[in-house]
Amino acid sequence: MVDPDEPVLAADDEALLRGRAAFETTRVYDGKPFKLDEHLARLAGSAQRIGLPPVELEECAELARAALEAARAPDAVLRLYWTAGREGSGKPTLLALVSMIPPHLEELRARGMKLVSLALGLQADLRAFAPWLLGGVKSTSYAVNMAAEAEARRRGADDAVFLASGDVVLEGPVTNIWWRLGPILYTPALELGILAGVTRATLIAAAGELGYEVREGAFPLAHLGSSEEAFTSSSVREVMPVVELDGERLGAGMPGSAARDLQAALRAAAVS
Numbered sequence: 001m002v003d004p005d006e007p008v009l010a011a012d013d014e015a016l017l018r019g020r021a022a023f024e025t026t027r028v029y030d031g032k033p034f035k036l037d038e039h040l041a042r043l044a045g046s047a048q049r050i051g052l053p054p055v056e057l058e059e060c061a062e063l064a065r066a067a068l069e070a071a072r073a074p075d076a077v078l079r080l081y082w083t084a085g086r087e088g089s090g091k092p093t094l095l096a097l098v099s100m101i102p103p104h105l106e107e108l109r110a111r112g113m114k115l116v117s118l119a120l121g122l123q124a125d126l127r128a129f130a131p132w133l134l135g136g137v138k139s140t141s142y143a144v145n146m147a148a149e150a151e152a153r154r155r156g157a158d159d160a161v162f163l164a165s166g167d168v169v170l171e172g173p174v175t176n177i178w179w180r181l182g183p184i185l186y187t188p189a190l191e192l193g194i195l196a197g198v199t200r201a202t203l204i205a206a207a208g209e210l211g212y213e214v215r216e217g218a219f220p221l222a223h224l225g226s227s228e229e230a231f232t233s234s235s236v237r238e239v240m241p242v243v244e245l246d247g248e249r250l251g252a253g254m255p256g257s258a259a260r261d262l263q264a265a266l267r268a269a270a271v272s
């Protein structure tokens with residue numbers, strides 16, 4: 001257990017030199033990380049795709065438990081990193097970080113987010129047959145994602161949504177995206193190379209019980225733009241309503257009922 005001020009990575013860890021590390025972010029409710037097994041399975045998959053040594057799952061779970069116990073923060077963010085280790089060593093480094101839930105999330109949930117669409121320039125199905133593009137992999141090579149968030153803020157919005165060529169909707173820099181028309185919820189299909197969000201899977205399971213039908217596919221931006229409501233999903237931000245897209249009001253311009261219902265269902269699942 002180390003103090004956050006204490007350096008823990010070697011300067012030649014490939015996570016730093018080349019962004020060769022897999023990571024996971026989970027939200028901790030009442031001291032328990034939500035869906036830790038699912039996050040660990042995704043971490044193992046990401047590590048394999050990046051070409052890292054196999055993830056030691058039991059060690060990850062043990063370290064997560066120890067870090068949370070030491071942090072004594074019932075509501076927190078837990079991040080796990082599995083890096084390539086020092087250059088040429090073949091010995092991975094495992095890190096667990098516990099941090100605070102970002103402030104202002106509930107404020108943002110109440111007012112709803114403004115999104116801007118940003119082109120990635122990829123053919124929509126390219127990542128399905130180009131594994132070297134690491135579609136659906138959660139690696140620390142997130143500089144493009146962070147640059148997209150910064151671009152969104154520069155344009156006066158809160159976040160971005162990525163588009164493939166043909167204006168096909170993909171995902172946000174750190175979220176999956178959803179929208180609703182009547183009782184049907186739309187969300188991009190995993191075949192588009194987006195991240196298989198743990199929250200996304202939780203919402204798909206919850207949607208049926210709430211009377212929604214979920215359709216996954218390749219949908220154009222205009223479809224999202226003409227929806228009745230939209231929202232994003234992620235472990236830390238949970239279900240976050242979207243009220244504006246590219247400077248235009250989306251739906252009624254206020255957080256919608258599906259976002260509210262699914263947020264309640266997610267919380268219920270998390271604290272049960």
Ligand SMILES: Cc1ncc(COP(=O)(O)O)c(C=O)c1O
Nearest residue numbers: 174175176195197198199234235
């Ligand atoms: C690119 C991307 N898409 C989607 C998500 C949402 O995934 P999850 O619900 O597992 O947090 C994330 C989360 O970090 C992400 O980075």
